[in-house]
Amino acid sequence: MNLEERLRNGDKRACARLITMVENNEKEAFDILKKLHKHTGNAYIIGITGPPGSGKSTLTDRLTKELVKRGKKVGVIAIDPTSPFTGGAILGDRIRMSDLALDSNVFIRSMGTRGSLGGLSKATQGAVKVLDIYGADIIFIETVGVGQSEVDIVKMADTVLMVMVPNLGDDIQAIKAGIMEIADVFAINKSDLDGADKTQLEIEMNLDLNGKMDYRPPVLKVSAGKNKGIDELLDKLIEHKDYLESTGELEKRRNRNTKLEIVKLVEEELMEMILSKTREEDILDELSSQIVSRNLDPYTAKDKIINLIK
Known part of the structure; x- marks a missing residue:
């Protein structure tokens, strides 16, 4: 078997x-x-x-x-x-x-x-x-x-x-x-x-x-x-x-929990895609340095990373 x-x-x-x-x-x-x-x-x-x-x-x-x-x-x-x-x-x-x-x-x-x-x-x-x-x-x-x-x-x-x-x-x-x-x-x-x-x-x-x-x-x-x-x-x-x-509360609870599970699974998959992409491009270290030196803000850095997977 x-x-x-x-x-x-x-x-x-x-x-x-x-x-x-x-x-x-x-x-x-x-x-x-x-x-x-x-x-x-x-x-x-x-x-x-x-x-x-x-x-x-x-x-x-x-x-x-x-x-x-x-x-x-x-x-x-x-x-x-x-x-x-x-x-x-x-x-x-x-x-x-x-x-x-x-x-x-x-x-x-x-x-x-x-x-x-x-x-x-x-x-x-x-x-x-x-x-x-x-x-x-x-x-x-x-x-x-x-x-x-x-x-x-x-x-x-x-x-x-x-x-x-x-x-x-x-x-x-x-x-x-x-x-x-x-x-x-x-x-x-x-x-x-x-x-x-x-x-x-x-x-x-x-x-x-x-x-x-x-x-x-x-x-x-x-x-x-x-x-x-x-x-x-x-x-x-x-x-x-x-x-x-x-x-009928059991069904409601399970529906709610299932929605949360789907969101969590999507979050994990997206995070893995983003981290994989940033590792390939070596972009995370570069963006972090720019933010620390105040040449860039975290919100713009976020936009740059999101654009990588669009």
């Missing part, structure tokens, strides 16, 4: 191979995704985000195990801030999921951001499609956890789970910064610590200020380390899925 057939038949190795090809930007991978696109759209995508140290990896692990118990096939994309091969601190946390990697109903992949902003790897969209075709019922995308740039997850996920912890200094800062607005469900992890009730109250109060919500995000206290509250949290995530489907 070729790679396409193996992927459609739920072959883990084929899935891993194709995600690697997507990460390496290989044309063959995207040719396969074009052919198999009609088989996507079945998986439900849950984004898991929140500040560093909030226990996102452990919570993802617990939620995945609960889904497997319920007979679901799960894909996990864990975004690492550097590279999957550097063994950085966040990637180190993936060891907690190592026992899941052997489960036939679970596929886990760590991906490096490779310099892309927003807490997500540029190849994440492609990896989601591969896992969808592979047959995953639920796909978790666990983001880096680096602050306001986390809002990018909303452009990809159907449901966004925001993980908070008590007594973390940037709880209030996150609320003020607007990160909280992207959440569909809140989980206060490590809720056995002092301050969990206070954190829950702060989030509830902020939700009270937003009277325009059609759906009020639930705020749950959980303890991933002690495996407490996981069932209830998963139930709330499924409730939100049911709400989106019954109101």
